[in-house]
Amino acid sequence: MTRSSKYLKFFAFTYLIFLYAPALLLPIFSFNSSQIIAFPLTGFTFHWFETLLHQSTLHEALRNSLIVAVSSSVLATILGILASRSATRYDFTGKQISLTFILAPLVLPEIIVGVALLIVLMQLGLSLNLWSVVLGHTLLIMPFSILIMNSAFNNLDISLEEASMDLGENQFGTFYRIILPLVFPGIMASLLIGFTLSLDEFIIAFFLTGTDTTLPVYIWAQFRFPKKLPTTMALGTLLLVTSFILLSLSEYFRRRAVNSRSSVL
Amino acid sequence: MNNLVQVQNVSKSFGEVNAVKGVSLEIDQGKFFSLLGPSGCGKTTLLRLIAGFEIPNSGKILIDNKSMDGVEPNLRPTNMVFQNYAIFPHLNVEQNVSYGLRKKNLSKAEKDEMISQVLELVGLTGLNQRSANALSGGQKQRVALARALILKPKVLLLDEPLSALDKKLREQMQLELRHLQRAVGITFILVTHDQEEALTMSDKVAVMFDGEVEQVDSPRKLYERPASQRVASFIGDMNFINEKALETKDGLKVKSKILGDIFIPKNQVSGKLSNNKIIIGIRPEMISIITKNSDSKGLISGKITDISYFGVTTYYKIECGSNAKALSVSAQNSFGQMDYKIGETVKLKMDVNSLVGFLD
Ligand SMILES: Nc1ncnc2c1ncn2[C@@H]1O[C@H](COP(=O)(O)OP(=O)(O)OP(=O)(O)O)[C@@H](O)[C@H]1O
Ligand SMILES: [Mg+2]
Numbered sequence: 001m002t003r004s005s006k007y008l009k010f011f012a013f014t015y016l017i018f019l020y021a022p023a024l025l026l027p028i029f030s031f032n033s034s035q036i037i038a039f040p041l042t043g044f045t046f047h048w049f050e051t052l053l054h055q056s057t058l059h060e061a062l063r064n065s066l067i068v069a070v071s072s073s074v075l076a077t078i079l080g081i082l083a084s085r086s087a088t089r090y091d092f093t094g095k096q097i098s099l100t101f102i103l104a105p106l107v108l109p110e111i112i113v114g115v116a117l118l119i120v121l122m123q124l125g126l127s128l129n130l131w132s133v134v135l136g137h138t139l140l141i142m143p144f145s146i147l148i149m150n151s152a153f154n155n156l157d158i159s160l161e162e163a164s165m166d167l168g169e170n171q172f173g174t175f176y177r178i179i180l181p182l183v184f185p186g187i188m189a190s191l192l193i194g195f196t197l198s199l200d201e202f203i204i205a206f207f208l209t210g211t212d213t214t215l216p217v218y219i220w221a222q223f224r225f226p227k228k229l230p231t232t233m234a235l236g237t238l239l240l241v242t243s244f245i246l247l248s249l250s251e252y253f254r255r256r257a258v259n260s261r262s263s264v265l
Numbered sequence: 266m267n268n269l270v271q272v273q274n275v276s277k278s279f280g281e282v283n284a285v286k287g288v289s290l291e292i293d294q295g296k297f298f299s300l301l302g303p304s305g306c307g308k309t310t311l312l313r314l315i316a317g318f319e320i321p322n323s324g325k326i327l328i329d330n331k332s333m334d335g336v337e338p339n340l341r342p343t344n345m346v347f348q349n350y351a352i353f354p355h356l357n358v359e360q361n362v363s364y365g366l367r368k369k370n371l372s373k374a375e376k377d378e379m380i381s382q383v384l385e386l387v388g389l390t391g392l393n394q395r396s397a398n399a400l401s402g403g404q405k406q407r408v409a410l411a412r413a414l415i416l417k418p419k420v421l422l423l424d425e426p427l428s429a430l431d432k433k434l435r436e437q438m439q440l441e442l443r444h445l446q447r448a449v450g451i452t453f454i455l456v457t458h459d460q461e462e463a464l465t466m467s468d469k470v471a472v473m474f475d476g477e478v479e480q481v482d483s484p485r486k487l488y489e490r491p492a493s494q495r496v497a498s499f500i501g502d503m504n505f506i507n508e509k510a511l512e513t514k515d516g517l518k519v520k521s522k523i524l525g526d527i528f529i530p531k532n533q534v535s536g537k538l539s540n541n542k543i544i545i546g547i548r549p550e551m552i553s554i555i556t557k558n559s560d561s562k563g564l565i566s567g568k569i570t571d572i573s574y575f576g577v578t579t580y581y582k583i584e585c586g587s588n589a590k591a592l593s594v595s596a597q598n599s600f601g602q603m604d605y606k607i608g609e610t611v612k613l614k615m616d617v618n619s620l621v622g623f624l625d
Contacts, residue, residue, distance in 0.1 A: 157349070157351065159347045159348075159349060159351040160351050160353060160354075162318055162338070162345075162347070162351070163345070163347055163351035163353070163412075164353075164364070165318075165337070165338045165339045166316060166318075166338050166339070166343075166344055166345045166413075167339075167344065167364050167365035167412065167413075167416065168339045168340075168365045168367075168368050168416065169339055169364075169365075169367075169368075170337075170339055173367075177364075178353060181355045182354070182355060
């Protein structure tokens, strides 16, 4: 092993520790019986998780978050399918530029996107509600959807579509019987990533929710009550686990999408 | 008329590239027709024009006397076997084969009957449930054939269907395809760049160069009476000898340094005489080496400069006269064949009836 690769390994390792160690504190304290978040640990309890069951505002926020996450991931995935379909099959002027603009939210600070959207919505005289959050989140998720769907469509051999047409199917039938099943893993990956991103997203949701708060905004609000901190930690733990599962699933689908090379020679 | 497919002065360009330039063809019902030509000469494009995947810039295509203008591929009486077979990877053999039957109004029993018939036809009986990814190259090719044949198209289009197979399998499939075509009686249009394949399989071959059709003939005519030097050297091997010719009423008289005084009848000559220049073509196997001690009258004398052994045949390079290009001569390695050595002087005899003349 060369010196530089040794350093690189060391760097990567510390990076991962600093990135994830704080997140590991969450589950530790959510099972700790003391109300104060500090070492040493005092004892094991499920109490904080139980209290989650009895908070109606939390349930409300959870419901809102689910609505937003499902709507925006579905919306972004549909738009992503259409965009990458046209980007991979057709040539038109302004293709590169429009792709760049669609991908821009990947690198734009969310706070800027949030504020900008807020100003626009206010100027248009629209009221803030869950749908404004859906809009913001769709914008945020779109780049991911497009990147995932692009690779799914790129792997789709055009002669499969031609063969389907040749065998008597029309455009619609070909889409339904050939294209859709073959890009299905990509669609699942896009939906799951979008759902996870939206579920965890705070800044845009914070700017664009009116009175209906989403889960992250709810959690943020809970920090005002020190007594509720362990409960919040329990909630955070659940979110962490959910995100981890969803992302693993989406990675599984994404890989399947890449591996299922449609040209099978 | 039994011209099933008529291609009338069809052109197609992609941007700057003129892939097909004013091609006209007439293809008879029930025949095995091949499009033969070097890579990039526009064979695939012509096939895709017939299938409807490309739209001609000008010209017309008729199938069964119906104009195909504006007719989508899914509504044409053609089916295609793609070069990479394009087997649907998420479907099994049976689902692939029955893909085109959905739109037909058939009962389940009728469909099953058709599927088992066509699978038997292509030799895939019993593989109904095999997944597409588990098929070998040869099996994929059969699925692609079955999938197209089950729809009983008027024309089956095949784009280099054998090029992905190894030599043994390819030769076997050539025979099978030919038998299949005779059995079903469907018109086949095959694209290939392999001249041997085209000759052995086809009733008629169109030779294409650079977007244009140069000659359409039966394999035998194509080989024995090539219309141009290009065709002659693309299909097999040919010696070309530059000579001067004199026109007579029914042919050309040539006084050749190598061949002596010969006469070539009109029907063995293509082109128009100008400046008395003629290029005489003769296939290597139409020249034979006569044993050294035979009667030398009327025979050409030459020196062997090179020998290549090919198993069934041996190729010789023989120099006749000091400033002429060496002739290629091939001889069957049959029982009793003489053994010659490089540097040996031999006598040659050639079949004057097989000579062809090319004029400018
Ligand atoms: N979709 C396309 N866009 C641009 N140029 C094309 C397209 N299809 C074919 N061409 C060009 O047209 C010409 C003829 O191509 P075509 O595929 O018909 O040749 P071919 O005879 O089938 O060759 P091969 O034996 O290599 O398959 C080539 O120069 C090719 O580059
Ligand atoms: Mg081709």
